[in-house]
Amino acid sequence: MSDSAAYGAVMARRAEILRRSTGIDYESFRRGRFAFDYESMMSSTGYSLDEARRIQAEVNVGSTPLLELRNLTGLVRSMARPGHGARLLVKDEAANPSGSFKARRSALSVHEAWRRGYPGVIAATSGNYGAAVASQAAARNLPCVIVQEVFDSRGVGQPEILEKTRACEAYGAEVIQLTVGPELFYVQLALLEETGYFNASLYTPFSVSGIETLGYEVAQDCRRVAGKDPDLVVITHAGGGNVTGTARGLRQAGCDRTLVVGASVDLKGLHMASDRDFNRKSFTTGHTGFGVPFATWPDRADVLFNAARPLRYLDRYYTVTQGEVFYVTEALAQLEGLERGPAGNTSLAVAVALARDLPAEAVVVVQETEYTGAGKHSTAQLTFARENGVEVRRGDPAESKPGQVIVIPERPEQIQAQASPLDELRRSYLRHAWQVSGGDLGQADRDFFPADLGASPEFVEKTLAALDAGGK
Amino acid sequence: MARAALAGNWVLVHRVVLPAGERAPSAPPETQTVPLEMRVKGFLVDAAASPGDTVTVRTLSGRHVAGRLVAVNPPIPPTFGSPVPELLDIGPELRRRVGGGRKEERP
Numbered sequence: 001m002s003d004s005a006a007y008g009a010v011m012a013r014r015a016e017i018l019r020r021s022t023g024i025d026y027e028s029f030r031r032g033r034f035a036f037d038y039e040s041m042m043s044s045t046g047y048s049l050d051e052a053r054r055i056q057a058e059v060n061v062g063s064t065p066l067l068e069l070r071n072l073t074g075l076v077r078s079m080a081r082p083g084h085g086a087r088l089l090v091k092d093e094a095a096n097p098s099g100s101f102k103a104r105r106s107a108l109s110v111h112e113a114w115r116r117g118y119p120g121v122i123a124a125t126s127g128n129y130g131a132a133v134a135s136q137a138a139a140r141n142l143p144c145v146i147v148q149e150v151f152d153s154r155g156v157g158q159p160e161i162l163e164k165t166r167a168c169e170a171y172g173a174e175v176i177q178l179t180v181g182p183e184l185f186y187v188q189l190a191l192l193e194e195t196g197y198f199n200a201s202l203y204t205p206f207s208v209s210g211i212e213t214l215g216y217e218v219a220q221d222c223r224r225v226a227g228k229d230p231d232l233v234v235i236t237h238a239g240g241g242n243v244t245g246t247a248r249g250l251r252q253a254g255c256d257r258t259l260v261v262g263a264s265v266d267l268k269g270l271h272m273a274s275d276r277d278f279n280r281k282s283f284t285t286g287h288t289g290f291g292v293p294f295a296t297w298p299d300r301a302d303v304l305f306n307a308a309r310p311l312r313y314l315d316r317y318y319t320v321t322q323g324e325v326f327y328v329t330e331a332l333a334q335l336e337g338l339e340r341g342p343a344g345n346t347s348l349a350v351a352v353a354l355a356r357d358l359p360a361e362a363v364v365v366v367q368e369t370e371y372t373g374a375g376k377h378s379t380a381q382l383t384f385a386r387e388n389g390v391e392v393r394r395g396d397p398a399e400s401k402p403g404q405v406i407v408i409p410e411r412p413e414q415i416q417a418q419a420s421p422l423d424e425l426r427r428s429y430l431r432h433a434w435q436v437s438g439g440d441l442g443q444a445d446r447d448f449f450p451a452d453l454g455a456s457p458e459f460v461e462k463t464l465a466a467l468d469a470g471g472k
Numbered sequence: 473m474a475r476a477a478l479a480g481n482w483v484l485v486h487r488v489v490l491p492a493g494e495r496a497p498s499a500p501p502e503t504q505t506v507p508l509e510m511r512v513k514g515f516l517v518d519a520a521a522s523p524g525d526t527v528t529v530r531t532l533s534g535r536h537v538a539g540r541l542v543a544v545n546p547p548i549p550p551t552f553g554s555p556v557p558e559l560l561d562i563g564p565e566l567r568r569r570v571g572g573g574r575k576e577e578r579p
Contacts, residue, residue, distance in 0.1 A: 153506035334563035375550025383553025
């Protein structure tokens with residue numbers, strides 16, 4: 001390999017490659033070592049809600065139906081105290097062109113690439129977003145390259161990601177399939193440099209403003225269907241864009257009292273870049289392996305300043321186990337006739353658990369479904385889990401161990417959402433910033449943190465003071 | 473029995489992007505000890521080749537990529553797997569629970 005293509009050499013050119021490939025001068029928004037002007041970045045480089053809706057309509061994205069889950073609501077009420085059991089609604093995002101809400105994100109990114117005359121688009125993603133970018137690139141006749149993390153060193157591919165490879169190629173995209181490791185972005189940067197294509201990152205303002213239309217539609221649809229604002233909107237949380245964009249759209253629709261609830265599959269203990277752990281998980285997204293690190297340090301992304309800032313918007317954060325999501329996926333198919341997911345049903349599992357304790361008048365909106373198919377389906381994932389030495393059994397999901405045992409509930413009552421305290425994530429964020437800066441945080445950063453964490457200035461000062469005192 | 477590939481055939485190629493020892497510093501130890509590998513599909517540019525040969529392909533984005541030829545017209549791998557007994561009982565169980573209400577609602 002030439003020296004200029006070595007890992008360190010490419011990463012050293014990261015800022016310049018990103019500036020050219022996104023058209024965003026990220027440095028112009030910098031206000032401190034970590035601080036940047038988030039709202040200016042969003043308003044000057046993203047798209048307004050009206051523009052986003054118009055562009056998405058041009059390419060058949062959005063305006064998905066909000067479906068009433070009558071039988072699941074009935075099931076929840078059969079488990080609830082008298083007068084309890086909230087009404088469950090789901091936004092059928094699988095109805096988008098590429099089968100998931102990711103079409104909304106890619107629509108604006110690919111539009112931006114097209115508008116600015118880039119010769120093609122690149123995205124580094126192993127999930128639905130790759131298919132979404134490929135689908136939108138097809139709709140605008142732009143060449144597309146998707147970089148995926150697919151195989152372990154034995155050459156064994158995660159079935160869900162193999163399905164995404166197939167989908168991207170079906171939409172006419174080139175797919176670079178990599179083995180496990182944190183170098184996905186390195187390969188992406190090298191390709192951006194080689195091709196001059198647009199970086200359709202998941203984390204640009206284009207991508208995140210594309211999801212604002214989803215939050216806005218949820219509000220409008222819910223008012224029409226239920227005659228009121230949603231009490232809870234439950235959102236599967238991984239990289240943070242889904243939470244951020246949906247919450248921003250809800251705010252623009254005036255949903256001031258709606259609680260924004262994040263949901264992730266608990267994969268504690270599995271290292272996402274580990275060659276060994278890679279194929280011991282049944283969910284390739286929507287899990288804590290992305291959800292926690294992207295909440296506690298959003299700027300680990302493939303752009304300088306991540307437009308997805310989940311701690312700004314989350315009111316609650318819950319986890320569920322893989323087995324619980326497989327169970328509700330089966331329930332959604334068998335009781336509602338909707339075969340979707342499974343990964344996109346993470347928020348549904350949390351919604352089922354939370355709805356039980358809410359009054360019957362309350363409305364809980366699950367804001368996405370995703371398409372299912374070979375590789376992604378529950379049967380494919382559980383067959384693969386068994387082949388990789390993971391035990392699958394029915395029982396109490398509390399006994400599940402990520403990478404070792406998947407426990408599928410015996411009764412719906414066993415579906416429990418575990419609260420994940422947001423203050424712990426906020427402290428972890430501050431600890432990281434404190435460590436990276438060597439304890440030397442400027443005033444601009446200290447002023448930036450409360451808004452970026454959705455926390456009070458007192459919380460930030462108290463946490464930083466404790467770090468200063470402890471010296472770690 | 474692997475068959476030879478001819479120009480224009482749809483093929484899978486493989487190459488090592490970063491050898492073991494040159495991986496990102498942030499990679500965990502078990503990942504550091506293995507290379508970063510890449511697989512990509514495209515139309516064979518060379519006139520003819522056999523598996524194991526170093527060849528060039530034209531990818532779906534129109535790029536030319538060199539690599540070791542792995543397969544000609546590679547199968548599409550994902551399947552639905554096998555039926556999962558632990559899932560098969562869930563539908564009937566849940567339908568029994570909500571079933572009574574359904575019948576009463578019939579006209």
